[in-house]
Amino acid sequence: VPAEITLSNVEELAAEKLDPSWYGFYAGGAGAERTLRENVAAFARWRLRQRVLVGVERVDTNARVLGHDLSLPLVVAPIACQRPAHKDGEEGMARAAAAVGAGFCLSTFASASPADVAGAAPHGVRFLQLYVFRDRGLSDELVAQALEAGFTAILLTVDLPVVGMRDRELERAFVLPEDLHTVRVARASGSGTDGLALVDPTIDWAYLDRLCSSLGVPVVVKGVLEAEDARRAAACGAGGVVVSNHGARQLDGARATIDALPEVVDAVGDRLEVLVDGGVRRGADLLVALALGARAVLVGRQPVWGLAAGGERGARRVLELLREELEITMQLTGCRSLADASRAILVAR
Amino acid sequence: VPAEITLSNVEELAAEKLDPSWYGFYAGGAGAERTLRENVAAFARWRLRQRVLVGVERVDTNARVLGHDLSLPLVVAPIACQRPAHKDGEEGMARAAAAVGAGFCLSTFASASPADVAGAAPHGVRFLQLYVFRDRGLSDELVAQALEAGFTAILLTVDLPVVGMRDRELERAFVLPEDLHTVRVARASGSGTDGLALVDPTIDWAYLDRLCSSLGVPVVVKGVLEAEDARRAAACGAGGVVVSNHGARQLDGARATIDALPEVVDAVGDRLEVLVDGGVRRGADLLVALALGARAVLVGRQPVWGLAAGGERGARRVLELLREELEITMQLTGCRSLADASRAILVAR
Amino acid sequence: VPAEITLSNVEELAAEKLDPSWYGFYAGGAGAERTLRENVAAFARWRLRQRVLVGVERVDTNARVLGHDLSLPLVVAPIACQRPAHKDGEEGMARAAAAVGAGFCLSTFASASPADVAGAAPHGVRFLQLYVFRDRGLSDELVAQALEAGFTAILLTVDLPVVGMRDRELERAFVLPEDLHTVRVARASGSGTDGLALVDPTIDWAYLDRLCSSLGVPVVVKGVLEAEDARRAAACGAGGVVVSNHGARQLDGARATIDALPEVVDAVGDRLEVLVDGGVRRGADLLVALALGARAVLVGRQPVWGLAAGGERGARRVLELLREELEITMQLTGCRSLADASRAILVAR
């Protein structure tokens, strides 16, 4: 009999089903994967205060995130190209996110289009992750499609002026397939189709400034690890930042995101929404991030392992487990709602 | 030939005999099992001062615990449902505890009734671990049975307003069997029988206050890790606290109990008895806990492995080894009696 | 199908091709290999600051090293006896270095002569690593050959007054083969041929002083880990120092080179060029070393694994990967050129 999915075994269950190249693509990090390990290890260093006899029966996990009331302060991270993990693909993942009250962020390099996602989960909260291409028309077209399909925020990725060296991909000469939505759009418009190579490395703070002024939805700067960069993002009018090292796929040696989060929160937490991703494996990790000031948490690999292991149902199960463990952890630390999730629930270091 | 039981190999000997689901139930912890590992690792970080030429031939391990003179400052922890470990069950464990001069604490979810235990080890010191049910009549009935059977303290578990996420159980869809004493009582009285789900998450300090006033025996609050909570327990009239994270089965990320112990002792050690559990694998761990101010130490997994490996004899052997190693460790640190087991025998950190 | 070479798998690919004795020779360190592990671990402890929206498309890796403009601040380290790794030997390695704009340093115990190397890569930057022999005539002859062949600096190894205890070699009774260039020269001149045993342990600061005055090219003192020794080297007129523990093959227990580098830079960085080697496995390590003040970095094992795995092409691929990852790391930390690689890009510890 197959094992039930847990947050401990889901990566292994997924690895058994996935082609090794695809497993390496989703799992791998940059360089010697020092930051990949550190992202996880940094969460494990935090200690939570166990509080008792609080008399709490139900906890409230509602959060307001980028203008939406989410019943779970979690956003499924923009993992590229989810169809090869399971035929349910991004549509299934978006449905799973909506079912648990989480947000969903679509990758620029998704298997599905914004309209596909909107059709699959019309009531879900959805954001678009954006790479800016040298061919700005292509980026503009993707944004237009997303806004048309009811996407309500743009998460601008800024930590990929060049692609990190990912040895698991290099070793197997892995390349993304051609049937990605963005590639189809690019081909239709006569743009090149060479994936990440098309990303424009020259975008800068001036570009961000213009983008924030011109779009009618919040721009969230994804990939900020330094307080100074967060302050510049705020000054440009960004609606938020994601404290991120791109899931440890870009700069090997970058700090763990949960180590960088407090400085960013202290610098700009009163001016914009601070989100975080990287290394989140458990519901307790969610609470640590929230206690350190994150408004919501992006989680990528765990739901993708759920998708690979069991399609939409598997992804949903993983998200339900994350919710359940968040609730348990809140109850055991005496948090009635996320407003109680302050640094006081953590043991100082 | 089978290996002799040691404190090093007993878990492995037990695992060979146990059904994997039951091994997972007894061994597992919550979440990513960070606290499970940390409970053990925290003991290993302490260093004891080796003292020589003290001229001590025999050491005295007598301790006064909750009104009893124990010849060993150890209480067998309330591990649920011990019959599946070995047919000797809780009765065998209680006899083993009595044989070595230790106390025995019966779980609310035991295979045996308080009367069974009293009959099996009539001269043993026995306590009842209590979960408070939504159906208070059920809790009251259990307490009444225990007091009737000569149990002399109630260890009120307060760190389980909700059950921790235990992946080893989830993976195999493990559930406790129906033939537990409490379930039989509940069924007879028409209460529900859904185990831990029946526990009342709303009990609070006011409840504790009433319980301490109304019971004729000491109430020991089990599951305290914070000095502030210990002070409230003292104010409510508790007879003691157990510094515990429920064997790392509830809040993953909680501090190691031996790390939390000194603060609790400093806060309330002069007003009530402080006990501790979690991560104890060796007799030297007992001495570290006592040196840091614990009155006695609850030990669960090691005796259960003994029970699984060799029934009552196996459990007793484990307890004898713990006693023997405690005595050796006292002798090598120059402690004639437990009064000598102060922080001075530890290397300051 | 064979795996593509990456900086993660190249040692394993090489080990599959090499005779175990030769693998042990290239891979091994002294003693319990504490320093061998520490050299690598110390790099992994550094954290780099991820900076975003810098708008940099191309980074400039040019550096001036010992009078040469290198397009990559890397010198292939003087690994002894490279022919047994692959028939392409030192000639192939020198060509690989020249192809990527790196320098090449020939070992005293090379399979090839200085003239061979000059012939193979006439436009490459080349240095000679020098052991001083008891028979000074032999050392002088080697230097003369190197200068004649256009070598432009002498890296005087000072951390081998005696050979370290290398258990991997001892276990297999490994000895260097007789067909080394230096052995051929020694035999021709009637000197002994017993390899490292011929090295003169009595050379001292006075010798260095004379050598610096008498040679027409810079003398770089290779094997300095202490600021005081670096200051003496500067006082003797050395053109540079290499912060080195001989690839952890000499003093087991020596500090990691990257731990020693800052002190040496602070002591003499304004008076001579400070290079470093030891533990470099990734392009990110190069940037850490440069940020801490190294002018260039010697790298040995990684290119040798490339040579063993795929001859000159393999060595070149490894060097290309190191360059590529250096460039990526510069871009992700916001360094336009190596002038930007200051301690400010590192997270302070």
Added chain:
Amino acid sequence: VPAEITLSNVEELAAEKLDPSWYGFYAGGAGAERTLRENVAAFARWRLRQRVLVGVERVDTNARVLGHDLSLPLVVAPIACQRPAHKDGEEGMARAAAAVGAGFCLSTFASASPADVAGAAPHGVRFLQLYVFRDRGLSDELVAQALEAGFTAILLTVDLPVVGMRDRELERAFVLPEDLHTVRVARASGSGTDGLALVDPTIDWAYLDRLCSSLGVPVVVKGVLEAEDARRAAACGAGGVVVSNHGARQLDGARATIDALPEVVDAVGDRLEVLVDGGVRRGADLLVALALGARAVLVGRQPVWGLAAGGERGARRVLELLREELEITMQLTGCRSLADASRAILVAR
């Protein structure tokens, strides 16, 4: 072909030859073997300063230890019962020690008598390790035999008032054989023969005081880890102390000996000779101990592995390797003689 013995592989070579019970006896430690691992790990934490161009060709390892000029500051530790390791037994080990200029210490529970050892290595420096028995006549007889046979110091073991819990022995119900010299003496005199159980746990400082006054040779107190105990030993007239935790076979949780050494040296180093044992695996460890103030170092397991792997020749090879690595380490840290081995050669922590 069999591998050559190295300090890295000798334990493995021995384990292949030894009966598992005997391997467990020699290798094992007390309890969870925390101190066993820590003894070794603590040496690995020290860093040595690499110094260059010192111009030293030969180093001088001569030391004056307990009235003798040893050409190597090493004493083979009193490992019990060496005949089962190899038929060459203690006689072979004593010859090996003498051959390299080291001292030899005979165990109270040796396979051979003092006279056997004196006959085998008449020119070797030899000490007796002494357990004091309840039957003082037995202890006196052993001391008398040793003095008669030219033993020149008594190493009084004080850290064994009771035997540590050694799980490797318990698991296999290991007991020392009957054909030990002391057992033969005991049987002849009508004393009991139950090995370590005969040791008198009540000896104290007063006993030490009398012993120091009554013996004509130095009494060295073996098993001191605390400065206060060292001062008392000095006050009693001891000729030395051995900073020791009995090879981690007694108090699990005791500090690593090399961590305790500096305090003991600071307390009594000017009044008596401080020796140390525990965790020494390499020649570099010897130099660390000497630099921290030890007069000489007792080494047990490594020579016993050599004995098991290759008899007297094997033991001698191990001792030669330790000497050779000590010399190399001195040369690479710029020590001409042991007088140069001060704390200045270590990197401060």
